[in-house]
Amino acid sequence: MGKHGPWHVLKRPAVGAVQAHVQGLCLMRAGLGVLSLWHLRPFVERALDGVAYGDVFFVPWFSWYPVLGRGAYFGLLWCAVACAALMTAGLWSRWTTWLTWGVLTFHFFLSETFFHNNRHFLLMLLLVVALGDNGAAFSVDAWWARRRHRPSNLMRAARESAFAVAVGRCLVVFPYLGSGLSKLLDPDWWGGRVTWDRVLHYRHVAEAKGAPVWVMDVLCRADVHGVLAKALILTELSIPFLLWLPRTRRVGVAVVIGFHLMIQLTASVQIFSWLGILATLLWLPVRWPVVRASTTEHAHRVGRLGSAA
Amino acid sequence: MTTGRILVPAFSSWQWGLLVGLVGLQAVMLVRAYGDAHAHFGYQPFNESSFWQARVERVDARGRAHSLEAGWFGYRWDDLVRDRVQRPFRWRRAQHGIRSTLVFMREALDWVAMHTPRDQHTRFLQATVTYRRNGGEVQRTRLQSIARK
Numbered sequence: 382m383g384k385h386g387p388w389h390v391l392k393r394p395a396v397g398a399v400q401a402h403v404q405g406l407c408l409m410r411a412g413l414g415v416l417s418l419w420h421l422r423p424f425v426e427r428a429l430d431g432v433a434y435g436d437v438f439f440v441p442w443f444s445w446y447p448v449l450g451r452g453a454y455f456g457l458l459w460c461a462v463a464c465a466a467l468m469t470a471g472l473w474s475r476w477t478t479w480l481t482w483g484v485l486t487f488h489f490f491l492s493e494t495f496f497h498n499n500r501h502f503l504l505m506l507l508l509v510v511a512l513g514d515n516g517a518a519f520s521v522d523a524w525w526a527r528r529r530h531r532p533s534n535l536m537r538a539a540r541e542s543a544f545a546v547a548v549g550r551c552l553v554v555f556p557y558l559g560s561g562l563s564k565l566l567d568p569d570w571w572g573g574r575v576t577w578d579r580v581l582h583y584r585h586v587a588e589a590k591g592a593p594v595w596v597m598d599v600l601c602r603a604d605v606h607g608v609l610a611k612a613l614i615l616t617e618l619s620i621p622f623l624l625w626l627p628r629t630r631r632v633g634v635a636v637v638i639g640f641h642l643m644i645q646l647t648a649s650v651q652i653f654s655w656l657g658i659l660a661t662l663l664w665l666p667v668r669w670p671v672v673r674a675s676t677t678e679h680a681h682r683v684g685r686l687g688s689a690a
Numbered sequence: 691m692t693t694g695r696i697l698v699p700a701f702s703s704w705q706w707g708l709l710v711g712l713v714g715l716q717a718v719m720l721v722r723a724y725g726d727a728h729a730h731f732g733y734q735p736f737n738e739s740s741f742w743q744a745r746v747e748r749v750d751a752r753g754r755a756h757s758l759e760a761g762w763f764g765y766r767w768d769d770l771v772r773d774r775v776q777r778p779f780r781w782r783r784a785q786h787g788i789r790s791t792l793v794f795m796r797e798a799l800d801w802v803a804m805h806t807p808r809d810q811h812t813r814f815l816q817a818t819v820t821y822r823r824n825g826g827e828v829q830r831t832r833l834q835s836i837a838r839k
Contacts (some may be wrong), residue, residue, distance in 0.1 A: 437769075437771065438770060438773065438774075438775075438798045438801045438802065439801075440797050492773075493728065496728065496730055498733055498735050501731055502733075505716075544701055547701075548708070548712060551709065552713065552716060555717075556733045557733075558720070558733075559720045559732050559733030560735060560736075562720075563723075563737055574739075574824050575736070575737070577825070578739035578825035581825070582741070648736065
């Protein structure tokens with residue numbers, strides 16, 4: 382899958398090519414489980430203080446959407462925590478992933494005040510992972526299957542995961558397109574006014590954290606931001622193309638990781654940066670050292686992760 | 691037989707439908723977000739460097755305005771409003787843009803007005819929001835809640 386043209390993912394790739402992405406999908410499952418738990422943390426903290434969402438200001442998305450009582454809301458939260466924990470561990474992986482997505486989506490739509498871009502991104506990635514066989518590796522399910530001498534069927538997992546990877550690749554470019562396009566169309570952003578004003582306001586915070594004064598002097602110049610803003614916007618808009626084109630895919634992944642690490646260092650974005658980095662597993666094959674990349678239809682052992690039967 | 695020559699089954703009709711549907715839905719949301727004060731589902735983070743603060747008051751039957759900053763009748767604004775427009779009394783950044791902040795402030799005034807039964811004296815709540823968008827001129831607007839019964 383990594384070597385073919387941009388539209389190849391929508392055609393019928395070779396199973397061997399997809400198998401390398403199955404492991405990536407399984408790693409994503411585990412990572413998204415952890416990030417789901419992190420996403421639930423502020424809600425759980427309030428619940429432990431005895432505060433339900435209906436006790437404070439909230440705005441229903443739809444008039445017909447159910448408004449939960451305190452007991453139901455607390456039950457929903459703990460259900461979400463349990464599903465996310467099981468999903469992380471990879472126990473009943475597909476079921477718990479679907480449940481986690483379903484419960485978090487239901488929770489998300491309880492109030493417009495819950496909306497954040499990173500939460501939207503989380504739900505999107507959970508859906509992508511749920512569509513594939515995300516328990517074939519790096520999971521309690523896979524370990525238990527090996528214990529029972531019924532190892533994971535990577536062949537079947539590849540067949541079921543090709544669709545998930547295709548959907549994932551089509552959807553994960555939207556955050557970069559949406560963000561880059563909105564900034565491109567905004568004269569204040571394109572001209573550097575937004576980033577300049579932001580840096581001016583938070584200069585004292587950066588210097589308190591150890592940023593050198595001379596660096597901040599440079600970053601507080603309007604002409605620097607006139608160039609910096611354009612570079613940021615064009616970098617963001619280039620990411621979808623870098624990822625989709627096979628020749629530039631590795632560069633695209635490197636740009637994505639660097640881009641998100643920079644954002645994480647300079648802004649408060651909750652889990653968005655980690656989600657963006659985790660999503661790069663959709664683009665590059667994961668070749669776990671103990672697994673040979675190719676298997677056959679018949680019973681050959683594939684390292685410690687089982688055989689394709 | 692190597693798996694390199696074995697192709698995955700072609701996507702079924704429902705899979706194609708789901709793929710096209712999801713991509714189409716996200717594309718529509720992306721475009722729709724330009725007309726939405728909150729830019730929901732449009733992936734438009736950090737679109738502004740806007741800062742704001744508000745003087746939130748309750749107006750009694752005699753038309754006198756009383757600030758809510760120190761609380762009123764056992765209520766505190768920050769206990770009742772914990773998202774989006776919490777801590778309005780100090781200058782702070784508009785996380786999702788000033789338009790979204792103003793809409794949520796209006797809705798928060800309504801919600802607080804309707805969920806403070808111990809307050810038997812207030813006719814309505816109001817907020818005078820002072821804000822500055824992308825380092826521009828300071829602007830001011832007044833928002834008012836629905837009338838309390």
